[in-house]
Amino acid sequence: MMANFSDTIRISFNKFVKQNLANYPTQTTVEENIMQNYLYAVATAVPLGTVSAAxxxxxxxxxxxxxxxxxxxxxLLIVGSFLPLTFLGRAGRFHLLGLIGTSYIAILYSLLELIFSNATIYLVIGGFALIIVFGALLIPQRRLGWLAIGLLFAALMTLIEYVEPLPRYNIQDSIPxxxxxxxxxxxxxVVLLLEVFRNLVVGNIQTRLLIIISIASAVPALAVGIIASTLSQRALTQAAEQALFSAAxxxxxxxxxxxxxxLNITRNNANLLPFIDYLSWPAADRTNSVAEQQARQLLYQLARLDQTYIASYALLDVEGNVLLDTVTSNQGANEANRTYxxxxxxRGQEYVSDLxxxxxxxxxxxxxxxxxITDELVVGVLRIxxxxxxxxxxxxxxxxxVGEDSTPLLLDEYLIRLVDLRAPILLLEPIA
Structure with a gap:
């Protein structure tokens, strides 16, 4: 199917190529081939670029x-770049067309690394494929030139990957x-490499050798780029995971x-004498007693130590009855069925509840x-x-x-939201 696609392009543009070549200065066979290859590349790249832009x-x-x-x-910049390059061909500057065109494509393609994350391996493969094909088709006699462009592309990709000057969008966040x-x-x-192999089959010995040597020279650079990209992505992932772990x-x-x-404060406050004295009195004698006044006064004093976050202090008897509470409306309630x-x-020791x-x-x-104090008999519970x-x-x-706008999310062992500053309305809701 890919071969039919390439044949269709070649047939559709055959007349166009012949008509346009008549408008150019006198050319050698190599120059004519370069212009033909350029027009075929345009016929392939422009539709693909336009589809991508859409x-x-x-x-x-x-x-x-x-x-x-x-x-x-x-x-759109990649698609639009072919128009000014065509004028170089009309002026007979074929080698300049090849050098500028290949360099321009490489630089623009590397800009996608500025935009997307988790796409490096695809951009490396696609970028080197474009450079190899454009170089082999447009500047076949200047192999070192397009190899240098490949190294420039690899350097740009590596620099962007490590520096990451702008926020990038993770392609895994979007299924399409x-x-x-x-x-x-x-x-x-596949489409562009098909043109290379077509030239490899129908070209002369010099063309075949040139393409083979060019591809063989570019393979190590491609391999190095892929390996560097993979290692870089792995290092960045590990660094991000370590940063998240440290922050958590x-x-x-x-x-x-x-x-x-x-917990320590609660334990220590439970040992304060006014509380022990009050709860040690017989239930019938506690009301309006001096011990009750002292215990109530101490409760309010402790509650005022942190008025921002403490909602109430209370004393409960061993039956769970709320005897004294800084929120007076709670007095008389029974909390015997509460886990805390x-x-x-x-347990016979301090305890903190779930939310x-x-x-x-x-x-x-x-x-x-x-x-x-004497026999360590439990006479009540302090509740804060x-x-x-x-x-x-x-x-x-x-x-x-771990970066601007990063916010911790506090969950319990059942993945229930305890604190979610981004979506407080979802408090106590399970995480999806």
Whole structure:
């Protein structure tokens, strides 16, 4: 099917070539062949470039991604470059046409590396295929010239890959793009290489040897480019993964430090004498007692230590009844069925809950058992509610660790969102 495509191009442009060659200065057979090869290359590259530009335009209108629009502009520049090159042919400057044309194509094609990521291997293959074919067809007697262009292309690709001066669009983020770029690379390579092999079959001995030597000389450069691109992509991927791991570890450590610190605070506060004295009194004697006043005053003092993030301090008896609470509307409630109360009694030590949703909002609950000093009998539980804002602030402080606009996402072991600053409406929703 590919051969029929090439034959169709050759037949369609045969008359065009003969008519145009009559308008050029007297040429040698080599020069006539160069002009013919140039026109055949135009007949192949212009339709493919136009189709690519149309595809990028359609995809840009759907996605609105500016990098895709930039890719369309590059393809239009490649297509448009053939017009001024034709004037060089009309002036009989065939070797200059070949050098400038091949260089221009190589430079423009390398610009796609500025635009897309995860496309390096396809761009390297496609770029070297274009350089080899254009060089072999247009400047066959200046092999070192197009080999130098190949090295320039490899240098540009490597420089862009390592420096990455502009934000690039990952082609894997778009299914059409991840299919189109490899497909067009294969199509361009096959169609244009077909012209080389056609010349290899029908050309004279000198032409055959020249093409064989040219391709053999370019293969190492192509191999080096592919290997360098693969290693570079692997190194960048590993660096990105390491950066993400470091940022995630730093954020997780900050959250763990917050929880550990407040567990210790809860345990220490549960050992304060006013709380122990109050809960040690018989239930009938607690109301309006001096011990109750002292315990309530201490609760408010502790709550005022962090008014931004502490929602409430409370004392519960061993039955789960809320005896005192800095949010007075909670007094008289029973929290015996709450996990944070049950775990504090069952474990006999401080405990932090999963995210809790109640009238005060979303937050964490820290609890610790309160024991008598003499016999260490558990007489109640200290409960502290922290607003989720405390965790969100920690997450905000760890923004941009792996680049601008990077934001941590805090999940629990069931992949439930605990903190999602980009989509707070999805709080406590499972991640898709």
């Amino acid at each position: 595809f990028y335009l359609a995809l840009f209108l759907i996605t609105g991604v500016p990098q895709i629009l930039a890719a369309m502009m590059v393809m 793009l991840s299919i189109f770029i490899p497909a067009m690379t294969a199509l361009v390579s 570890t730093q954020t997780a450590t900050a959250v763990d430090t917050f929880i550990t610190t407040n 109360f049950q775990e504090a009694l069952a 809790q949703v109640d009238d005060s909002g979303v937050g964490l609950v820290f609890t610790a058992p309160i024991r008598t 509610r922290y607003r989720i804002d405390a965790i969100e602030q920690i997450i905000k402080e760890n923004n941009d660790l």
